[in-house]
Amino acid sequence: MNKNKLTDFIYAAMFAALISVLGFLSIPLPFSPVPVTGQSLGVMLAGSILTARQANLALLTFLLLGVAGVPVFAGGTAGVGILLGPRGGYLLGFWAAAILIAFMRRQNGKLWHLAAANIAGGIGLVYILGVCWLSTVTGMPLAKAITVGALPYIPGDLFKVIIATLVGSAVARHLPGAKATS
Incomplete structure (x- = not known):
């Protein structure tokens, strides 16, 4: 196995593992089947630090572990039922x-561009x-799904964007082949 592939697998x-551990930071909300977790921060960090190939491998690994029964999803849950349930779209x-x-x-080395990427993706x-x-899964109208599945999470996720952008930029500068942001 060549060094680049080994590095990809190690980073993935x-x-x-980071995304899985951040899933233990889980706060259920009484009005939503979707808990607040730290996992979206891990996802943003993966995208902010890793190459697209490495990020793909990391998230594919995370999802396959969860489907296989390893408790990596929010709150230590696992199984294909989680992926097919109300939280599945967020996981995908x-x-x-x-x-x-x-x-x-990778398209631009500016810090604001990384922040925009985290907002667009994360x-x-x-x-x-x-x-x-x-x-779709719950049968609730789209407007209600937005109200219970997106709006309450925006402030926390914007905070995570700031953290992921600053930490991701600092870490990526020290990785071989990474494009530094400034």
Whole structure:
């Protein structure tokens, strides 16, 4: 195995573990089937630090572990039922978001561009997929799904964007082949 592939697998495993651990920071909301977690921060960090390939491997690993029964989803849950339930769209959105953030950040080395990538992927794409899936699975109208599945989370997720942008930029500068942001 060449050194680059080994590095990809090591980074993917580290970020799958980080995202999993951040799932234990889970606060259920009485009005929503979607808890507040630290996992979206891990997803944004993965996209902010890793290449698109590494981010893809990290999130694919995370999702496959959860489907296989390893308790990596929010609150230590696992199983295909979680992926097919009300939270499934958010989890699949995590996968797409990490790849999108990594791709977008590589296009420009500016800090504001990384922040925009985290907003577009870490909030926008996750919310679109999550809310649409929530509405479909629960049968609730889309407006209600937005009210219970997106709006309450925006302030916290904007805070996570700031953290992921600053930490991701600082860490990425020290990785071989990473494009520094300023």
